[in-house]
Amino acid sequence: MTGLKPPPLRNDCFALPAGVEWTPVDAALDMLRDRLGPVTGVERRPLAQALGAVLAVDAVARRASPPQANSAVDGYGFAGAVPEGAHVMPLADGRAAAGVPFDGVLPTGRALRVLTGAALPEGVETVILEEDVTLGDGEIAFRGPLKRGANTRKAGEDVAAGAVVLPVGRRLTPADLALLSSVGIAEVAVRVTLRVAILSTGDELTEPGAEAGPGQIYDANRPMLCALAQRLGYRVCDMGRVPDDRAALRATLDRAAQEADVILTSGGASAGDEDHVSALLREAGAMQQWRIALKPGRPLALGLWQGKPVFGLPGNPVAAMVCAIIFARPALAVLAGEAWAEPQGFDLPAGFEKRKKPGRREYLRARVRAGRVEVFASEGSGRVSGLSWAEGLVEIGDDGRHIRPGDLVRFIPYGGFGL
Ligand code: AMP
Ligand code: MG
Numbered sequence: 001m002t003g004l005k006p007p008p009l010r011n012d013c014f015a016l017p018a019g020v021e022w023t024p025v026d027a028a029l030d031m032l033r034d035r036l037g038p039v040t041g042v043e044r045r046p047l048a049q050a051l052g053a054v055l056a057v058d059a060v061a062r063r064a065s066p067p068q069a070n071s072a073v074d075g076y077g078f079a080g081a082v083p084e085g086a087h088v089m090p091l092a093d094g095r096a097a098a099g100v101p102f103d104g105v106l107p108t109g110r111a112l113r114v115l116t117g118a119a120l121p122e123g124v125e126t127v128i129l130e131e132d133v134t135l136g137d138g139e140i141a142f143r144g145p146l147k148r149g150a151n152t153r154k155a156g157e158d159v160a161a162g163a164v165v166l167p168v169g170r171r172l173t174p175a176d177l178a179l180l181s182s183v184g185i186a187e188v189a190v191r192v193t194l195r196v197a198i199l200s201t202g203d204e205l206t207e208p209g210a211e212a213g214p215g216q217i218y219d220a221n222r223p224m225l226c227a228l229a230q231r232l233g234y235r236v237c238d239m240g241r242v243p244d245d246r247a248a249l250r251a252t253l254d255r256a257a258q259e260a261d262v263i264l265t266s267g268g269a270s271a272g273d274e275d276h277v278s279a280l281l282r283e284a285g286a287m288q289q290w291r292i293a294l295k296p297g298r299p300l301a302l303g304l305w306q307g308k309p310v311f312g313l314p315g316n317p318v319a320a321m322v323c324a325i326i327f328a329r330p331a332l333a334v335l336a337g338e339a340w341a342e343p344q345g346f347d348l349p350a351g352f353e354k355r356k357k358p359g360r361r362e363y364l365r366a367r368v369r370a371g372r373v374e375v376f377a378s379e380g381s382g383r384v385s386g387l388s389w390a391e392g393l394v395e396i397g398d399d400g401r402h403i404r405p406g407d408l409v410r411f412i413p414y415g416g417f418g419l
Contacts, residue, residue: 004041004042005039005040005041006039006040008307009035009037009307009309010035011285011286013035013036013309014290014304014309015288016031016288021291022291022293022359023291023292023293024292024361024398025293028292028327029326029327029330032327032331032334033334033340036309036334037335038191038334038336038337039194039261039335040193040194040335040336041191042056042189042190042191042192043190043191043192044187044188044189044190045187045188046186047177047181050172050180050188050190051172051177052171052172052233053171053191053193054169054170054172054190054191054336054337055166055169055188055189055191055337056168056189056190057189058164058166058167059164060163060165061159061160061161061163061164061165061184062183062184062185064155064156064159064161064183065158065159065182065183066153066155066156066157067155068119068120068155069120069152069154069155070117070118070120070152070153071096071115071116071117071118071120072116072152073127073129073151074115074116075114075127075128075129075130075132076089076091076112076114076130076133076140077106077120077121077124077125077126077127077128078106078109078123078126078128079109079124080108080125081126081147081150082146083144084143084144084145086144087141087143088136088139088140088141089110089111090109090111091110091111091112091113091138091139092106092107092110092111092112094112095112095113095115095118096113096114096115096118096119096120096124097114097117098115098117098118099117101118101119101121102114102118102124104121104122105123106121106123107123108123110123111128111140112124120152125148126149126152127151128140128142128150128151129151159182159183161183165180165183166180167339168339169338169339170338170339171233171333171338172188172190191336193233193234193235193336194234194261195234195236195261195262196229196234196235196237196260196261196263197237197257197259197260197262197263197264198229198236198237198238198239198263198265199222199239199240199241199242199256199263199264199266200221200222200240200241200242200265200266200267201241201242201243201244201265201266201277201315202244202267202315203243203274204216204217205241205267206218206219206241220317220384221267221315221317221320221321222238222240222266224320224324225264225266225320226238228324228329229264231418231419232329232332232333232419234332234336237256237260239255239259244276245276246276246279246280249277249280250280253280254306256308257305257306257307260308261335262308262309262310262332263308263310263311264313265277265310265311266313266315266320267315268315269298269300269301269312269313269314269315270301270314271289271299275301277301277310277312278299278312280305281301281302281303281304281310281312284303284304284305286303287301287303288301288302290302292327293359293398294323294360294361294362294363295360295361295363296314296318296379296381297314297319297322298314298316299314300312300314300323309331309335311323311324311327311328311331313328316381316382317381317384317387318380318381318382318384318386318387319381321387322363325417325419329418343412343416344412344413344415345395345411345413346411346412346413347408347409348371348408348409349371349372349373349405349406349408349409350373350394350403350406350407350409351369351370351372351373351374351405352375352403352405353405354401354402355401355402355403356396356402356403359398359400360398361395361396363393363395364379364394364396365386365387365389365390366392366411368392368411368413373394373409373411376389391413391414392412392413392414392415393411393412394409394410394411394412395409395412396409
């Protein structure tokens, strides 16, 4: 299966239902979830190289964890329970330690020195903590009661052999690597890392560090989108800036389609004279103008370029980032083989007042201070400083709403999006 790629996406994979003027955010997301699928092949990787990779098949425990019953503490082990009252038990010779089992069977009525993690030898069912014991000459004294099985871990109590420990589509975390290793998995079948091409469009754009002529601005979207893709664990193909020139854009899209699995552009995605991204996708016959009931966000241009999905994001940096987070992020995840996951948000009291009209979803740049959600002073979609000021987004539903200070609002930290 190594290197084998899934079939290409269908040309109409981004088609929105006909006759709908503004598509609700959730309907658009449902479509991305239903119509997209993994586009990368499968490879095997050792655990040490698997952090952030996406499982291509379920991971199945090769062995139970723990593999055998063992002691949870340093102490003394014996058979059965002991009733309330004072007890004295003779000690058997030897001991059981982690990795160094006791060789033999413990006779009933005797106690054995056991250390944390030691496999329980035959005849040991219960362990008393060493702190609760007085050690004499060849015997121990302690007080009951103690239930049978106290201070021990059962075989397989964490994971049974053959159990699915992590499902296909899981993006592996440090904790996941611990789990996989604990059940004897040394190597995993994962999706080949998704390659994401990123380019900016616009005659007005120049590079920080370069001389900026009159009317020129520095490219803010490309560094942001590259970093976003990198943070999400993808391989970034930085295609640079492209002027508002159809031939140049066509050549760059061609190169991007060669080098990457998916293409993110910003700017030129509406229907104006200089909106060459949408014009070229339309020319290629695989273009959908997404009019989403969302603020901030102008039309998105979605399409395929030589079979590769293109997300034509708006040029305004705030709209570009919000659209990238809300639409491109989950779409990239699905293309990368990841299971669909809702961003993790929290309902917290608002530290602001806002009236919102019905009919579209809104995302505000926000952060939490003293347990309250603050929003950036200006909603202007060119205000890059607000993106950086913010530590997440407030999501305000499609209905109209009058939010007063203290009302609960849904705050989604950037981390809730995996950023
Ligand atoms: P457009 O969608 O190309 O019409 O761009 C909308 C607005 O976003 C214009 O004011 C552009 O100058 C600005 N813009 C487009 N691309 C970028 C970029 N990469 N960085 C900063 N601003 C941009
Ligand atoms: Mg432009």
